[in-house]
Each structure stands twice: as structure tokens, then as C-alpha cells.
Amino acid sequence: MAADGGEPGTVRPGGRTARVRAAVLRAAEDALIEKGFAGLDLADVARRAEAGKTTVYRRWGTVAGLVADLLQDMAERSVPRTETGSLRGDLAANARLVRETLADPRQGALFKALIAAAAGEERTAAALHRFYGTRIAEWAPVVERAVERGEVPAGTDAAEVIRAVSAPLYYRFLVGGGPLDEELATRAAEAAAVAARAGVYAPADTP
Amino acid sequence: MAADGGEPGTVRPGGRTARVRAAVLRAAEDALIEKGFAGLDLADVARRAEAGKTTVYRRWGTVAGLVADLLQDMAERSVPRTETGSLRGDLAANARLVRETLADPRQGALFKALIAAAAGEERTAAALHRFYGTRIAEWAPVVERAVERGEVPAGTDAAEVIRAVSAPLYYRFLVGGGPLDEELATRAAEAAAVAARAGVYAPADTP
DNA sequence: TCTTTAACGGGACTGTGGTTCCGTTAGCTG
DNA sequence: CAGCTAACGGAACCACAGTCCCGTTAAAGA
Numbered sequence: 152m153a154a155d156g157g158e159p160g161t162v163r164p165g166g167r168t169a170r171v172r173a174a175v176l177r178a179a180e181d182a183l184i185e186k187g188f189a190g191l192d193l194a195d196v197a198r199r200a201e202a203g204k205t206t207v208y209r210r211w212g213t214v215a216g217l218v219a220d221l222l223q224d225m226a227e228r229s230v231p232r233t234e235t236g237s238l239r240g241d242l243a244a245n246a247r248l249v250r251e252t253l254a255d256p257r258q259g260a261l262f263k264a265l266i267a268a269a270a271g272e273e274r275t276a277a278a279l280h281r282f283y284g285t286r287i288a289e290w291a292p293v294v295e296r297a298v299e300r301g302e303v304p305a306g307t308d309a310a311e312v313i314r315a316v317s318a319p320l321y322y323r324f325l326v327g328g329g330p331l332d333e334e335l336a337t338r339a340a341e342a343a344a345v346a347a348r349a350g351v352y353a354p355a356d357t358p
Numbered sequence: 359m360a361a362d363g364g365e366p367g368t369v370r371p372g373g374r375t376a377r378v379r380a381a382v383l384r385a386a387e388d389a390l391i392e393k394g395f396a397g398l399d400l401a402d403v404a405r406r407a408e409a410g411k412t413t414v415y416r417r418w419g420t421v422a423g424l425v426a427d428l429l430q431d432m433a434e435r436s437v438p439r440t441e442t443g444s445l446r447g448d449l450a451a452n453a454r455l456v457r458e459t460l461a462d463p464r465q466g467a468l469f470k471a472l473i474a475a476a477a478g479e480e481r482t483a484a485a486l487h488r489f490y491g492t493r494i495a496e497w498a499p500v501v502e503r504a505v506e507r508g509e510v511p512a513g514t515d516a517a518e519v520i521r522a523v524s525a526p527l528y529y530r531f532l533v534g535g536g537p538l539d540e541e542l543a544t545r546a547a548e549a550a551a552v553a554a555r556a557g558v559y560a561p562a563d564t565p
Numbered sequence: 566t567c568t569t570t571a572a573c574g575g576g577a578c579t580g581t582g583g584t585t586c587c588g589t590t591a592g593c594t595g
Numbered sequence: 596c597a598g599c600t601a602a603c604g605g606a607a608c609c610a611c612a613g614t615c616c617c618g619t620t621a622a623a624g625a
Contacts (some may be wrong), residue, residue, distance in 0.1 A: 163592045163601055171603075187478035189396065189421075192582060208583070210602090214396075267477035268534055270470045271394035275622030280535030284505055287534070307446055315549060318529035319522060325473055326523055327494070328487030342522060345556045348548035370622045371572050378573075399612060410574030415613065417572090 159210050174200040176221050177183050177205055183218075185266040191264075194218065218268045219278035226282045232289055238302050238347065242340035245345040246316050250336040253324045266325065287313050294347065301338035304353040311352050366417050381407040382414055383428050388472040390425075391464050398471075400424070424476045428483035432491045439496055445509050445554065448500035449547035453523050459542040460531045473532065494520050502552065511560040518559050522550040 178199035182191055191214055197204040211217040233244045253259045269279040287310050294309035303312075319339040321327050323329050346352065385406035390397055396419055404411040416508050418424040420423045440451045476486040494517050501516035510519075526546040530536050553559065 159602060166592055168592080168602065174594085188474070189478040194582065197604095204583085205605080206603055249524065261459050263477045267395070268473040270474035270477075270532065271396040276588080279533070311545075314529060314534055315526060318525035319531075320527035321533055322521060322528050325477065325532060326486070326524075327490050328483065338518075342549065342553035342558045345553050345558060349552045351545060351549045351552060366572060374620080375622080376574065378617085401612065404574095411613085412575080413573055486625055 171200070171202050171206060172210075172220075175202055175211075175217070176224050178202075178222055179217050180261060183221075184260045188214070188218075188264040188267040190220050204299040209220070215268065215272035215275045218265060218272075222265065222275070222282045226285050229289065230286075232256050232293075234296075238293065238297035239340065239344045241290075241297075242312075242316050242344050243337055245290050245293070245313065245331065246320065246336035246340040247333070248329055251321050252334065253320060254331045259324070263325070299348070303347045304350045306353045307350070308352045308354075312343055312347045315346065315352070316340055330357055378407070378409050378413060379417075379427075382409055382418075383431050384425075386424050386428055387407075387468060390428075391467045394467070395421075395425075395471040395474040422475065422479040423484045425472060425479075425482050429472065429482070429485040429489045433492050437493075439500075441500065441503075445500065445504035446547065446551045448497075448504075449519075449523050449551050450544055452497050453522065453527065453543040453547040454540070456524050456527050457538055457540065460527060461538045463505070469550065470532070504554070508515070510554045511557045513560045514554055514557070515559045515561075519550055519554045522553065522559070523547055 160172065164187060176198060178196045179191075181199060182196050186195075193207045193211070193214065194204050196217070197207040200207070207217070211220060215255065230248070233241075235241055235244060236261055253262060265275075265279060269276040290313045291309040295311045297303045298307055298309075316339050319335060319342070320331060323335060324331060367379065382403060385403045386398075388406060389403050393402075400409050400414045400418070400421065403424070404414040407414070414424070418427060437455070438449075442448055442451060460469060472482075472486060476483040497520045498516040501510065501514060501519045504510050505512055505514055505516075523546050526542060526549070527538060530542060531538060
């Protein structure tokens with residue numbers, strides 16, 4: 152009788168509940184990849200996950216809720232980061248990683264669907280921002296190292312430099328169109344490195 | 359009996375047909391702004407446009423088709439471009455324009471919806487790419503002038519420089535989250551200018 | 566101005582995504 | 596390991612987006 156406080160799945164999160172959650176998130180991923188965000192219906196997700204339609208609606212309610220949960224799950228899976236000796240090399244490695252992710256048919260389709268979902272729902276957008284926050288934070292240290300080495304000015308906004316590498320790739324991916332080729336990736340890394348060295352991402356730029 | 363070849367609206371495009379098209383596109387814009395791409399239904403658009411539901415379904419068929427038509431219509435409305443004396447100034451002006459567009463509640467919501475729509479439909483994506491192709495082409499001359507003035511190396515990819523200005527703004531708008539403030543805009547313009555001057559957007563970079 | 570027929574639009578119809586009801590299964594606690 | 600009940604899941608139900616039918620309106624061309 153004590154108020155359990157909230158959502159289903161919070162009181163008995165183990166065993167079956169966890170299994171169903173994993174199956175549904177996996178199914179949602181597949182469905183998003185195949186049909187895209189617009190073509191997603193929760194009944195189809197339930198079928199793929201071999202779960203009851205009711206269960207999916209009760210636990211996640213809407214497509215937005217399901218996608219938000221999927222994003223949180225994805226954020227927890229960390230991707231290893233390489234480290235070369237120079238800022239340029241590190242940024243190039245990051246650009247290559249991002250390019251490969253977006254160019255991959257499955258991953259690319261998934262990210263497109265996730266971003267489309269976030270464009271329409273504030274809650275999903277927040278989850279997406281958190282996801283990218285963690286991803287960016289994982290790479291920020293390469294810029295901080297560069298600051299320590301004296302390659303770029305002190306006070307440089309590390310996260311912003313990493314974002315500057317991704318930006319042209321996402322721009323072409325979502326907005327401009329055209330192939331996500333390696334040239335674009337190396338160019339993005341170089342542009343970010345050059346700008347960072349010039350102090351564009353440091354606060355007081357005036358000499 | 360002669361085969362008219364195609365879509366409704368092509369044989370008698372004047373008068374009523376044109377009026378209905380304009381009203382429907384306007385209504386679609388409003389609906390996209392208010393409800394977003396996911397929440398769009400053609401019956402609602404028809405109601406807003408005071409047109410028959412049948413008409414909308416017959417002429418545009420799907421949400422994707424309607425959005426594609428809207429994008430073509432938008433591409434035809436040209437936006438004036440200012441011109442300062444320096445590349446940095448011109449890019450800053452462009453960045454300011456893009457920032458204001460995306461930060462504006464109505465325009466921003468519209469673009470978000472359009473991009474979300476394009477993420478899920480190849481045909482809509484093609485229309486979106488055409489739209490941005492014209493927008494970018496309108497600004498490319500400022501880079502070409504800079505080449506003539508010797509500010510940036512010959513062979514610099516003008517369109518790519520313009521895209522480099524927009525990229526960080528769109529990245530934050532769609533992916534990363536956070537305020538679309540003026541600092542971001544000026545930073546984007548400066549980074550692009552610095553990189554362009556360094557020859558990042560010119561083919562053979564080796565000295 | 567008159568004729569032809571393209572295009573519009575009201576209203577009935579249908580398929581399916583989403584909701585509700587209620588019986589069944591299996592986590593958690595003692 | 597037994598009882599309590601959270602959480603699952605099948606099936607009937609419902610609302611509404613999208614389709615179809617057919618009469619009405621008004622472009623285009625003579």
C-alpha cells in the first residue's frame with residue numbers, strides 16, 4: 152500500500168523486467184534502422200521483441216519515451232578512444248570515428264532516426280544532448296593535453312573544439328547532402344586544429 | 359484523350375489551383391511549426407487551408423511530398439545578402455543570418471521539422487539538399503572575392519567554406535544542444551575564415 | 566461567350582495504431 | 596519455499612488518418 156512512487160519496472164527491476172527491457176530496446180533499434188523514426192510503431196516493436204504490446208505501451212508510453220530510454224542505454228556503452236601524439240592526429244582519429252559511424256548503414260540510419268526523433272520532442276532532445284555530452288567529454292582530454300603541450304592557447308574550450316570536428320560531418324549528413332568521405336573528415340579535423348591553434352576557441356582572443 | 363502525362367495541377371495550373379496550392383503550403387508551414395513533423399496530418403492541413411481533404415491527398419499524397427513541395431517553394435524565395443569588405447566580415451554576416459533564422463521560434467521550428475522530415479524520406483532529403491544548395495550558392499561569391507583579393511589561396515572550395523560557417527550552428531541546433539548565441543556565430547565565422555586562409559579548403563595543401 | 570473537362574470538395578467507408586480489461590506469470594521478501 | 600503482488604501479455608475495443616465515390620466548380624481554349 153505504500154506509494155511506490157512511480158513508473159512500472161522500478162519496484163522489481165530484475166529478471167524478467169530487465170530481460171524485456173533489453174529485448175524491447177534492441178527491437179526498437181532494429182525498427183528505427185529499418186523503418187526510420189516516422190515509420191515506427193510500438194506494436195511492431197513489441198512483436199519483434201516477442202513482448203506484449205500492452206507492456207511496451209505501459210512502460211514507455213510513447214515513441215519519444217522509448218527513444219529517450221534507448222539513448223540513455225547507448226550512452227552507457229562507451230567507445231574506446233585512441234591517442235596519438237599531436238592534436239591534429241587526435242582530432243583526425245576522432246573525425247575518422249565519427250565519419251565511420253555515420254557512414255555505416257545501420258549506425259547511420261539509427262542516428263538519423265534518433266536525431267529526427269529529438270527534433271520533435273523536447274524530452275528526447277534532452278536525452279540526445281546528454282548522450283552527446285558524454286561522447287564529447289570522452290574526447291575533450293585530447294585538447295586538454297594539447298593545451299598542456301602548448302599547442303593551443305590556455306583557456307581553450309576543449310569540448311567546443313571536439314564539437315567543431317563533428318559539426319561539418321553532421322552538417323553534410325543531415326542538411327547539405329553528399330558523400331561522407333574521408334576527405335571531409337580530415338578537412339574537418341584540420342580546420343578545427345588550425346582554428347584552435349589560432350585561439351578561436353579561447354576566451355580573450357585579443358592580443 | 360491525349361495523355362496529359364502527369365500529376366494533377368499540371369494542365370490547369372492557374373487560378374483556383376494556384377490559390378489552393380499557396381493556401382495549403384502556408385497551412386503546412388504553420389502546422390509544421392506548431393506540431394512538428396511527427397504530429398503532422400494532412401487532414402489538419404486541409405482544414406487550416408480551408409481546402410478539401412481529398413484535394414490535399416490527391417495532389418501531394420504523403421507528408422513527404424508536401425514537404426518537398428514546400429521546400430521547393432522556399433528555395434524560390436531569395437534572401438538578400440550583405441557584403442562587407444573582408445572575408446571575416448562577410449562570413450560573420452552569414453553566421454549572424456543563419457543564427458537568427460535558427461533562433462527565431464517560428465523559423466527554427468520549421469527548419470527542425472523540415473530536417474526531421476528529410477531524415478526519414480529520400481525524396482524529401484533531395485529537396486532539402488537542393489534548397490541548401492541554392493542558399494549556399496548565394497553566399498559562395500563572398501569567398502570567391504576573397505580569393506581574388508588574395509585573402510585565401512586560389513582553388514579554395516567556396517561552397518565548403520560557407521558550409522563550414524553553418525555547420526557549428528546546425529550542430530548545436532540539432533545535435534549538441536545549448537543556446538544559439540552570438541558568440542557561437544562569431545566563433546563559427548572566425549574558425550572558417552582562419553581555416554580558409556590556412557588553405558584547408560584548397561585542394562593541394564602541401565607547400 | 567460557350568464548351569469541355571481538370572481540379573476541387575463533401576461525405577461515407579476502412580484499416581490500423583493505440584487503449585482498456587482482466588487473467589497469468591514470476592520477482593522479491595520473510 | 597510460500598505468499599503477495601508487480602509486471603507481463605492476449606484479446607476485444609475505439610478513434611481517426613487515409614481512401615474512395617461522385618456531384619460541383621471554374622480554368623483553358625475556341
